[in-house]
Amino acid sequence: MAIGFDYGTANCSVAHIINGSVQQIPLVGDDCYISSTLCAPTAETVSEYLFRCLNIRPANEVGDAVLRRAIQMNRDEGIEVIPSDVLFGQQALDLYLEDPKDVYYIKSPKSFLGTIGLRDMQLSFFEDLVCAMMANVKHRAEARLQQDLTQTVIGRPVNFLGRGGDASNDQAEAILLRAANRAGFKDVAFQLEPVAAGLDYESTLSEDKNVLVVDIGGGTTDCSFIKMGPSWAGKLDRTGSLIAHTGQRVGGNDLDIYIAFRRLMSAFGMGTKRHSGLDIPVTQFWNPIAINDVQAQRKFYAHENMKELKMLLKEAKESDKVARLVKLHQDTLGYAVIREAEKAKIALGEADQYRVFIQLISEQVDVDITRSEMESAIDNPKQKIKALVEEAVKQAGIQPDVVFMTGGSARSSVLRQAVNDILPTTPLVAGNYFGSVTAGLARWADICFK
Structure with a gap:
C-alpha cells in the first residue's frame, strides 16, 4: 500500500487513498498528527536505539562510525539502551518539561536539513534522528492498518534553506531518502509540499484555474503558481501546469523565535548593560532560542560559553536578569521559552493581551504581551513571506x-x-490547514504507484 507522508517541521502525518477518497491514518489514539519531537537520555542513545531496538543498520561507513561512537559513549555513561528510552511527540515534550537538563530533546530536526558546512558525522546523526521519527510513524500507521507499508511519497519544501541552493536541497533530500529506506520504505518518491497541497485543492475544482498556493508551515514558506482543474487532475506528468515556485526557510518557528527574542528575552537581561556601559552581546539572547539554527544552539550551550555568561553576570547592571540567562543555559530551557512564545502567538490570534509564564527551576517569570506587540515582533518574517508571494x-x-x-x-x-x-x-481560500499537504501527497502516491 502506498501512503503520503508529511514529515513536517511541526507535525508528522500520513494518509492513503481508499475508494478514491483520502483517509488520514490515526497515529496517537484518534489523533492523526504527532509532533516532530524526540527525547532520549542522550543524543547517542538515538543511534544505538535504531540498531539495537529496531534492527536498523547504518547506511554507510560514516553511519557505522557514528554508531560505534554512540555505543562506546553509552557504555561509558552506564546507559543500556532499551525501547522505552526514546520517546516521540507529546510524550517527548512532557519528559523534557519535567526535567530539561537531564534529557536530550530536539524539536523539528527537519529545520536542520540542508545546512551547509556540517561534518559528515553530524549529517549522519541527523539522518538517524529523521530515521527514528519516520520508523515510529511507519510502525504506528502499520499497527493501525494491520498491513505493511513499503511505498510512500514524502513532501519536501521548495527550498530547505534560504541559502545553499541546489546543493543544500540535494543534501536534505538525500538524507530523507536514506532515512526512509532504512525505516523500511522500499519505494520512495518526493513531491513539493505546496504542489501537494494544490493537488488536494484541485480535487474540489469543477473548472480550470490559475492557483497560487501559499504554504506557511512550521519551518518553511513555499509558494507554487499552478494551473489546476479537470484538465490536469490525475495526470502523472504535471510539468506544463507548474508555472512558478518560490520558497525559503521562514515559517511558524521563526514567528515563535522572533516573539521570544523581541518580547521575552528582556526578562533574561537583553537590553541591560555592563557597569562599564558596554552592551551585552545580543547573540547571547538570540542563540538559545534559535532552535532552527544548529550552529547557534551549539555556540550557546557550549561548555566554554558558560564561562562567558558567568563573567557577564558579574559585569551586568541587572544581574538578577542575567542570572536567569545562566539558568537557561544550565537547564537547557531554550525550547521551553519557545513553547511559551508559541502559546502566546496562538492566544493573541483571538485575544488582545496574553500573559506568558516561563517556569524556571527557581522562579516563575511572567511577561505580558499585547497583540500589537506580537505583530511588531514578527514583522521581519512577515516581510520575508510577503516577498515570496510577490516573487x-x-x-x-x-x-x-x-x-x-x-x-x-x-x-x-x-x-x-x-x-x-x-x-x-484575489479571493483567498483555505482547506485543511494541517492536512492539505498530507492529503495531496496521498493523492500523488496513488498516481505514482498504481
Missing part, C-alpha cells in the same frame, strides 16, 4: 484566479492580511 506572482507573469493558503501558520490573521495586501482583489 511567485512576478515569475508567473500573470495574476492568480485564487490564492489557496495552507499550513498551520497560515491560520494567522496577520499573515493572511499580509497576503491580501499584495493581492487585494
Whole structure:
C-alpha cells in the first residue's frame, strides 16, 4: 500500500487513498498528527536505539562510525539502551518539561536539513534522528492498518534553506531518502509540499484555474503558481501546469523565535548593560532560542560559553536578569521559552493581551504581551513571506484566479492580511490547514504507484 507522508517541521502525518477518497491514518489514539519531537537520555542513545531496538543498520561507513561512537559513549555513561528510552511527540515534550537538563530533546530536526558546512558525522546523526521519527510513524500507521507499508511519497519544501541552493536541497533530500529506506520504505518518491497541497485543492475544482498556493508551515514558506482543474487532475506528468515556485526557510518557528527574542528575552537581561556601559552581546539572547539554527544552539550551550555568561553576570547592571540567562543555559530551557512564545502567538490570534509564564527551576517569570506587540515582533518574517508571494506572482507573469493558503501558520490573521495586501482583489481560500499537504501527497502516491 502506498501512503503520503508529511514529515513536517511541526507535525508528522500520513494518509492513503481508499475508494478514491483520502483517509488520514490515526497515529496517537484518534489523533492523526504527532509532533516532530524526540527525547532520549542522550543524543547517542538515538543511534544505538535504531540498531539495537529496531534492527536498523547504518547506511554507510560514516553511519557505522557514528554508531560505534554512540555505543562506546553509552557504555561509558552506564546507559543500556532499551525501547522505552526514546520517546516521540507529546510524550517527548512532557519528559523534557519535567526535567530539561537531564534529557536530550530536539524539536523539528527537519529545520536542520540542508545546512551547509556540517561534518559528515553530524549529517549522519541527523539522518538517524529523521530515521527514528519516520520508523515510529511507519510502525504506528502499520499497527493501525494491520498491513505493511513499503511505498510512500514524502513532501519536501521548495527550498530547505534560504541559502545553499541546489546543493543544500540535494543534501536534505538525500538524507530523507536514506532515512526512509532504512525505516523500511522500499519505494520512495518526493513531491513539493505546496504542489501537494494544490493537488488536494484541485480535487474540489469543477473548472480550470490559475492557483497560487501559499504554504506557511512550521519551518518553511513555499509558494507554487499552478494551473489546476479537470484538465490536469490525475495526470502523472504535471510539468506544463507548474508555472512558478518560490520558497525559503521562514515559517511558524521563526514567528515563535522572533516573539521570544523581541518580547521575552528582556526578562533574561537583553537590553541591560555592563557597569562599564558596554552592551551585552545580543547573540547571547538570540542563540538559545534559535532552535532552527544548529550552529547557534551549539555556540550557546557550549561548555566554554558558560564561562562567558558567568563573567557577564558579574559585569551586568541587572544581574538578577542575567542570572536567569545562566539558568537557561544550565537547564537547557531554550525550547521551553519557545513553547511559551508559541502559546502566546496562538492566544493573541483571538485575544488582545496574553500573559506568558516561563517556569524556571527557581522562579516563575511572567511577561505580558499585547497583540500589537506580537505583530511588531514578527514583522521581519512577515516581510520575508510577503516577498515570496510577490516573487511567485512576478515569475508567473500573470495574476492568480485564487490564492489557496495552507499550513498551520497560515491560520494567522496577520499573515493572511499580509497576503491580501499584495493581492487585494484575489479571493483567498483555505482547506485543511494541517492536512492539505498530507492529503495531496496521498493523492500523488496513488498516481505514482498504481
